[in-house]
Structures are given as structure tokens and as C-alpha cells.
Amino acid sequence: MANKSLIFGGIGVFLLLIVVLFGPYFPFVENPPMGNTLWVDDNGNVIKLPYPPSTEYPLGSDRDGRDMLSLLVLGAKYTILYVLIIAIIRYIIAIPFAYIASRVKLFLNILHLWNGFFSTLPVVFIAIILINNPLVVASPYRTLLVILIIAVIEVGRVSIVLYTQLDELSKTQFVEAGIMVGNSHSGLLRRYYKPFMMPHIIVIFLLDVGRVMLIVGQLAFLEIFLSQVWILTDAPTNTSITWLSILSENRHYIRTDPLVLLFPGAAIVLTIISFNLLGEGLRIYFENKGKSKYNAKLEKAYCEEINVAR
Amino acid sequence: MRLIREIIKVTIIFVLSFTIFTLLLLQPTHTLDFNASESGYLQPQYEIDWNDYKQSINSFVKDTIENRGLGTTKHRNQVSEEVRTYMTRSLYLIVITFIISLLLGIFKGIFDYRVGTSYKQIFGRWSTWILQSIPDFVLVISISWSLLLLMRMGFPRFNFYGHDGWSYMILPIIILSIYPTMYIAKIVSAKLSEQETLPYIQSAKAKGLSNTLILYKHLLGNCWMAICSHISSVMMFIISNLIIVEYLLFYQGGAYRLLQAIGYHHTKAPPVNNIEIGISIGLGLSFMLLLLASHIVSITAKYYLHKRG
Numbered sequence: 001m002a003n004k005s006l007i008f009g010g011i012g013v014f015l016l017l018i019v020v021l022f023g024p025y026f027p028f029v030e031n032p033p034m035g036n037t038l039w040v041d042d043n044g045n046v047i048k049l050p051y052p053p054s055t056e057y058p059l060g061s062d063r064d065g066r067d068m069l070s071l072l073v074l075g076a077k078y079t080i081l082y083v084l085i086i087a088i089i090r091y092i093i094a095i096p097f098a099y100i101a102s103r104v105k106l107f108l109n110i111l112h113l114w115n116g117f118f119s120t121l122p123v124v125f126i127a128i129i130l131i132n133n134p135l136v137v138a139s140p141y142r143t144l145l146v147i148l149i150i151a152v153i154e155v156g157r158v159s160i161v162l163y164t165q166l167d168e169l170s171k172t173q174f175v176e177a178g179i180m181v182g183n184s185h186s187g188l189l190r191r192y193y194k195p196f197m198m199p200h201i202i203v204i205f206l207l208d209v210g211r212v213m214l215i216v217g218q219l220a221f222l223e224i225f226l227s228q229v230w231i232l233t234d235a236p237t238n239t240s241i242t243w244l245s246i247l248s249e250n251r252h253y254i255r256t257d258p259l260v261l262l263f264p265g266a267a268i269v270l271t272i273i274s275f276n277l278l279g280e281g282l283r284i285y286f287e288n289k290g291k292s293k294y295n296a297k298l299e300k301a302y303c304e305e306i307n308v309a310r
Numbered sequence: 311m312r313l314i315r316e317i318i319k320v321t322i323i324f325v326l327s328f329t330i331f332t333l334l335l336l337q338p339t340h341t342l343d344f345n346a347s348e349s350g351y352l353q354p355q356y357e358i359d360w361n362d363y364k365q366s367i368n369s370f371v372k373d374t375i376e377n378r379g380l381g382t383t384k385h386r387n388q389v390s391e392e393v394r395t396y397m398t399r400s401l402y403l404i405v406i407t408f409i410i411s412l413l414l415g416i417f418k419g420i421f422d423y424r425v426g427t428s429y430k431q432i433f434g435r436w437s438t439w440i441l442q443s444i445p446d447f448v449l450v451i452s453i454s455w456s457l458l459l460l461m462r463m464g465f466p467r468f469n470f471y472g473h474d475g476w477s478y479m480i481l482p483i484i485i486l487s488i489y490p491t492m493y494i495a496k497i498v499s500a501k502l503s504e505q506e507t508l509p510y511i512q513s514a515k516a517k518g519l520s521n522t523l524i525l526y527k528h529l530l531g532n533c534w535m536a537i538c539s540h541i542s543s544v545m546m547f548i549i550s551n552l553i554i555v556e557y558l559l560f561y562q563g564g565a566y567r568l569l570q571a572i573g574y575h576h577t578k579a580p581p582v583n584n585i586e587i588g589i590s591i592g593l594g595l596s597f598m599l600l601l602l603a604s605h606i607v608s609i610t611a612k613y614y615l616h617k618r619g
Binding site: 119120121124132133134137210213247255258259265266268269273276 | 319320323324326327328330331334335337339341342354355356358439440443444445446447448450451452454455458546549550553554557558568569572594597598601602
């Protein structure tokens with residue numbers, strides 16, 4: 001039976017990659033998108049902003065008259081980049097933490113405390129309080145700090161999940177066999193833990209990408225951007241085109257022309273679904289593969305043990 | 311007893327968290343300046359004044375003890391009164407959403423389980439999974455758009471932005487219920503599938519009892535405990551989504567007011583950080599207490615689940 005999740009997820013992420021890499025060069029993409037605040041049709045009627053979908057604006061326009069399709073294609077790169085960087089930093093911190101927790105009990109308790117602490121309020125509130133702190137606002141490294149804050153808030157949760165997997169794995173006969181056979185610690189890590197943790201980590205990582213996208217989207221609606229500048233007569237504006245900036249700049253259209261927000265929203269949903277499908281698909285793939293691989297390793301370990309005993 | 315120890319641990323973490331966030335809110339912000347710079351953008355600058363910080367903490371503690379309360383808000387009401395007004399509106403949403411998601415979630419879970427791997431699966435597990443992947447703000451956008459479209463086509467018009475009156479609660483509750491319902495449905499269908507292979511279920515089937523009877527008598531009882539142990543997650547989802555839903559639909563409940571109080575709404579530049587300390591702490595405390603209560607329920611449920619084995 002075909003692994004549908006893997007197929008569809010793979011296609012989704014692949015298409016996303018194409019848009020990110022080659023999007024700016026597509027013929028129908030206006031790069032950079034020029035705003036057009038006056039549009040008169042053939043009968044001499046002025047068409048009101050935001051422009052509805054038409055042949056010239058396939059997905060309509062935003063509040064400045066910029067072509068939505070172009071905005072979405074151009075915005076894909078930075079959106080995905082921001083989300084991936086945050087997720088990667090989160091895992092770079094969480095994986096070693098999970099490992100240290102499995103060896104040092106005190107660290108495990110600290111991790112539980114950390115996780116508990118960040119579960120006392122919704123992530124969005126915690127993010128707002130931390131990101132709006134004057135120390136962060138005035139820092140020359142503000143963008144980096146914002147990325148770190150969003151990454152670190154959920155490090156506790158991810159570490160605990162990974163630790164639990166690690167712990168369960170260490171209690172299996174398979175790993176005990178590995179210890180009995182006389183593996184050194186790094187050998188155990190390399191031959192026993194790594195091949196089994198790797199699939200888990202990849203799957204959880206892909207599912208987490210969706211969560212990061214969710215948080216960053218909510219923050220964008222609340223006008224917190226990853227990189228922003230202050231202009232004298234305006235509210236904080238951000239400096240790059242992302243799907244999130246489209247959402248926040250056109251927020252006020254939610255009551256009158258929600259279609260403008262529906263397109264970047266759909267782009268976000270499709271991305272989240274693609275990553276989730278890919279994660280699910282890989283999980284099923286590794287489960288099926290792992291079953292036979294697990295048995296093979298188990299057999300090999302027992303054989304080695306028997307040979308040593310002789 | 312182990313249960314009491316766990317509950318005390320969670321309570322201590324909440325107290326710690328509350329203290330730290332209060333301290334963060336009390337940080338003096340008047341030294342945040344925005345100066346003109348060559349790039350044409352305003353350059354923010356901030357010096358943290360520790361004496362000032364100590365002083366603001368001291369005066370806050372003193373005022374709270376003297377006034378036996380958190381003082382007054384900018385609307386000239388007592389903080390406790392305003393907290394009550396706004397939190398009541400949010401509580402209506404939270405409680406009704408909870409009840410609806412529980413009921414609908416259980417039904418959807420049973421449906422997903424029964425439908426299993428047949429072609430009807432599209433309405434079963436797949437729909438559950440897809441609806442879980444949609445962010446709350448996209449739900450708000452899609453539903454607003456659909457309603458506007460319907461109204462333009464002649465559907466009876468009704469107001470849904472605002473907070474006074476029952477009609478304003480319909481949309482927020484619908485949007486808030488979607489994710490928790492799917493979450494509970496997933497738990498229920500997974501738990502039901504897990505139970506299928508148990509020997510006592512199989513012997514009941516062999517005796518000839520109808521599937522429905524088995525379902526309601528044995529399986530659901532076990533599901534109930536599983537659901538209870540996830541109550542803290544459900545509460546967290548509802549409160550997280552509450553923020554965006556109240557904000558986008560102008561439903562002036564606790565989350566909306568808290569966003570306003572953290573100096574957040576309509577930031578103009580140069581932004582003046584006017585954090586309304588009293589009401590921020592009051593509302594923050596209310597939400598934390600809700601979450602703490604749900605954690606205690608979950609811990610208790612997990613403890614009894616573990617005991618039964």
C-alpha cells in the first residue's frame with residue numbers, strides 16, 4: 001500500500017522549494033512588485049482598492065495595489081527561511097539537552113522546571129512580554145534575539161519529548177544487548193541510539209516547523225515582526241516581504257475584504273500541511289523500515305553476544 | 311502521597327512564573343528613547359536603571375499591601391472590578407467551548423474509529439487531521455470571508471464584531487471549538503483502537519454482545535480517563551487561540567484587555583510604553599489560575615490512570 005502521506009507531503013515540500021528557488025524568475029511574477037493606487041478600467045470607472053482577482057491581478061492586490069501572486073511568490077523565501085532557522089536553532093539546543101538529561105539527573109530536573117515554567121502561559125503571551133522588553137527593543141541584535149526567544153521558549157518541551165524517547169530506547173532489550181556486548185559509550189551512541197533516534201528527530205522536527213509557523217503568524221497579526229524599523233510618522237514597519245508581513249499590513253481588511261488575507265493564509269496553511277504530511281509519511285516509512293531493521297540488529301547483537309560467551 | 315507532591319510542584323512552578331513575569335512587567339521603561347539617526351529611521355536607546363527598578367518594585371509591593379488590591383485602572387475602575395468584567399466575558403467563551411469540544415470530540419472520535427480505513431475515511435481521520443493543521447487566525451479569516459460572502463448573497467445580516475450580547479459569542483465559540491474538538495477526537499479514536507486488542511473486549515465480543523453495548527459500557531469509560539489527563543493541553547489550546555480570536559473579532563474579553571494593557575494595541579511611534587501594571591497582573595493571574603487548575607485536574611487523572619495500570 002502506497003504511503004500517501006509521504007507522496008503528498010514530498011510533492012508539497014518539493015513545490016515549495018521550486019517556488020522559493022525559482023519563483024522570482026517566473027514570467028508572471030513582478031519583481032519588485034510595484035504599487036498601483038489608481039486603476040481606471042475601460043469604461044472610465046475607478047476601481048477601488050484592494051483590487052479583486054482579475055487577469056491583471058490573478059489573486060488580487062494588497063492595500064497598495066501590489067500584485068498578490070507576486071508578493072506571495074517573493075515572500076516565500078524569507079518566510080520559510082525564518083521559520084526553518086527558528087526550528088533548527090530549537091533543535092540544535094534541544095538535542096544535546098535531551099542527551100545531557102539522560103546522563104545527569106539534576107539536568108533532567110532543571111529541564112522539567114524549564115518546560116513547566118514556559119507552560120504556565122500561552123507561548124504567544126510569553127513571546128510578547130519578552131520581545132517587547134525594552135532591552136530587546138533597543139538592542140542592535142534585536143532580530144537575532146527575537147529568533148532566539150521564539151526558538152528557546154519551546155526548547156523545554158522538545159527536550160523532554162526527545163529525552164522520553166531516549167529513555168524508552170535505553171530500556172529496550174536491544175540496547176541492553178548492546179551494553180552486554182561491551183560497547184563503549186560512544187559506540188553505543190553511534191551504533192544503537194543514533195539510527196533509532198534520527199528518524200524520530202526528523203519526524204518531530206518536521207511537525208514542529210508547523211508550530212513555529214503558527215506562532216510567527218500570530219505574532220505578525222499582533223504586529224511583532226522579526227525585523228522592524230521605526231519611522232517617525234508610522235507604526236513599526238518591517239523591512240522584508242514575507243507572507244506574515246502581508247497579513248499584518250492588510251489586517252484591517254478583515255472586516256471588509258477578507259479575501260486579501262485569505263491568500264497569504266492559504267499559503268501558510270498549505271505549507272504547514274505539506275510539512276505535517278511529510279513528517280507523518282516519514283514516520284510511517286521509518287516504522288515499517290525500522291521493524292525489519294530492528295529485528296536485524298537484535299539478531300546481530302544476540303549473535304555477537306553468543307560468540308563472546310563462547 | 312505522591313499525588314500531593316506533584317500538585318505542590320506544579321503550584322510552585324506557577325508561583326515562580328507569576329513572580330518572574332510580574333518582575334518583567336515592573337521594569338522601568340521611561341528611559342527608552344527614540345532618537346533620529348542618519349539612516350532616516352528612529353534609533354531606539356535604553357539604559358536600565360537598577361535603582362529605579364528596585365524602587366518601582368518596592369512601591370508596587372507597598373501599594374498592593376496598603377490598598378489590599380491592585381489599585382485602579384486608567385478607566386478609573388478598581389482593578390478587581392475590571393478583571394471581573396472582562397474575565398467573565400472570556401469565561402463564557404472558554405467554558406462553552408470546553409463543553410462543546412468535549413461532546414463533539416467524543417462523537418467525532420467514535421465516528422473516526424468506526425469509519426476506520428474505509429473510503430469514508432475522508433470525513434473521518436483525514437478531516438480531523440486537516441482541521442488540526444489550520445492556524446486559528448486563518449480560521450478567523452476564512453469564516454469572516456465566508457460569512458461576508460453569504461451575507462452579500464442574501465443571508466440574513468447579523469453583527470459579529472463586538473461583545474455585548476449572545477450573538478457575538480457564536481462566531482468566537484465556533485472558531486475556538488474546532489481545534490480542541492479535533493484534538494479530543496484524535497485521543498478518543500486512538501484510545502478506542504488501542505482497546506480493541508484487549509482480551510476482555512474480545513471475550514465480550516465472542517459472547518455475542520453488540521458492538522454498541524461494548525462501546526458504551528467498557529471502552530468509553532477508559533477513554534474518559536485518557537481525556538481527563540489531556541485537559542491541561544485542551545485548556546492551553548483554548549486560551550492560546552482566545553488571544554487571536556478576541557483580538558481579530560473585537561470581542562472584549564480578558565485576553566483582548568490584557569493585550570491592550572501590555573501596551574500593545576495601536577503602537578504608534580515613537581512608542582510610549584504604557585504598561586498598565588495593575589490590570590496586566592490581575593488578568594495574567596486569572597489566566598494562570600485557570601491553567602493551574604486544569605494542570606491539577608490532569609495530574610490527578612494521570613495518577614489514577616497510572617494506579618489502575
